[in-house]
Amino acid sequence: MSDIEQVLASLVGFPSVCGLPNGDIMDWIEAFLHSCGADVQRIPGEASGRSSLFARIGPASTPGGIILSAHADVVPVTGQDWSSDPFVLTRREDRLYGRGSSDMKGFLACMLRLAQRNATSDTPDHAPLKRPLYLAISHDEEIGCVGVRSLLADVEGDQAVRAASCIIGEPTGLQVAVAHKGKIAFEIRCHGQAAHSANPFLGKSAISLAGYMLEALERLQNHIRTTEQHDSRFDVPFSTVQAGLISGGAALNIVPDLCTITAEIRLLPGYEGAPYLKWLENAGLDAVKRLGGGEVEITVTNAYPGLNASPLSDLCSLALHEAGRNQVSVIDFGTEAGLFSEKLGVDCIVCGPGSIGRAHKADEYITDSELADAERFLDGVVASLRS
Template identity: 40%
Template sequence: MSTSRDLLKTLVAFDTTSRESNLHLIEFVRDYLAAFDVPSELVYNEQRSKANLFATIGPAELPGIVLSGHTDVVPVDGQPWTVAPFELTERDGKLFGRGTADMKGYIACVLALVPSLVSAQLRLPVHIALSYDEEVGCLGVRSLLAELEQRPVKPMLCIIGEPTELKPVLGHKGKLAMRCDVHGEACHSAYAPLGVNAIEYAAELIGELGRIGNRLKAPEHHDARFDPPFSTVQTGVICGGKALNIVPADCRFDFEIRALPSHDPSDVARELKTYAEQHVLPRMRAVSEQSEIRFSELSAYPGLATDAHSEAAELIAAFSGSRAFGTVAFGTEGGLFDAAGIPTVVCGPGSMDQGHKPDEFVSLEQLNGCDEMLRRMLLSIS
């Protein structure tokens, strides 16, 4: 009988940085479940270098509860770790290692519960869902959800174990990440008016993004449940130019919208595109007809807004022991599960204050608390 701590030690040792394969971890979980006669379904990516895992314990013909987590972690490159990031280190009641908080601690607790799930007389099934590439845009879980949507019986609840300090979370913002490529006309900087300066026109578009973002800050757009209480827009990457004495022909910038669940982030992208087509591109083409402004989507996922009076909310309140429902600023796969018709909440051990940082950790107290939350879930369906 492996404890959640034992299992976390094993899981942390797998380097599942998003740029790497997660198959070694997935195959470990598959074999672990098989030892308890629990079969697993693997849903691979096109290259078969990564996979989602889905397993069911209990009466599969009934609605049940999904315990869901992502297996990938963010890089450790360039971070000043004081412990080995892919080895579990215990110190002062804390367990250090990449992914301990985000979110292998939760997965370890789920796996530690498996022997009890198998031996119990479950009235409802418990599903284990593990995904890949969450950290780079919630990519992998989409193929798993496409499979689940074809099934006649859908789960009644999904608990995504992102780190919330075991506080039940019913909402988070959605995200749309976009790229804008601006192509102008190069020339010698001594004759700058004869060229089309892509950097300057890109800067004009970025300025318009700022003005759109400022409008979204208006009180009538606020939702006090979130921090900040409005949708945000920001430009995170920009590149362009070859030399100071050359009018740059190309500039590229990436921007994102973190939108309240009630706000469609595509509205911002459409508004900027309209501005580009009506106010910027005509001036560029007046100098060079070859000028272009192109927009492309990098990644997107929907927000989550589970009703506080729903059955899903009642269940997580009973399991977590708290009705102090909250929201989080970071995104999860929750909006995708919800869009697939599976009511979803977010509740897991640890804090995102430690996630993505050097010396990431989860406390033993939080890990033990998650074990207890899952035991309460088990008692409610046995």
């Protein structure tokens, strides 16, 4: 078993499912980084039992450092038909199967091996780093980039951290992505008036009110499609609206007094969600009039910004060169990159091994060649910190 495979096997062996305590995997990563001579900070999350890590290799307080970022959490495997234990890294020919192997413990393993190769006591053939390498490892990314917020708040207040750029290693097939959409998740709570279904006219059906709001979501999508300036870089070149969950009612013979729609807006970079939420609030007032009573509440439950980085930045040029690419790309899924850019004011790209098409599914895998290419890519990035 190669060094990188051993590290990845250890990481996959921790069932670090999002929304659950992550002490075991963070303990292991922290000990690994300490053994490499890294300076490591443990940053508590807002929820009990969750934490992130921020580590430094190289000189402190020197400007121009590069952050490598990964999340250590994975999505659940419940209900998925795996061919092998999802939390045991399993080789089949050149593929390494396991939950998180592509998203994104593969890149995390490459980060840890990079730290190991650049440990002060283990690099006699390398010149010392003139600028720092930072490693950011977050929790609960899979439930809306939750854990990275406390990490960034801690780093933002640390005057010794002088980073200029950040690479988020989400699986892009080592394409250099400079843009993705942001996201607003929200609930539409429709309040009606309960009554016995023997005479439903004595009540106001919250489900009927929710039906009006589902129509409103469709109208909002059409409004967005026709008013936004389309961005042809994306497969869907405008912001999107989607209702993913709906729940309401207590029994068939009761006119329901509550129905909740959980929805999201995926925003093109450069667009704000507030006008669209206001549009929905006005639609809610109209829906109440149509029903003849009731109330509609809209509450944002989670949001993170999109990314729209310059393809002409020094970071982008470095990444293209080391990844062997001729042009930049965009991605359709969200990442922590927009938060790094917004909170720390650093240049950001998204570039990592594996494929998002394998993520969140049974039999997720990464290949030997993808890991090897990522290690070469990161070695080239770190070499730039020696000049």
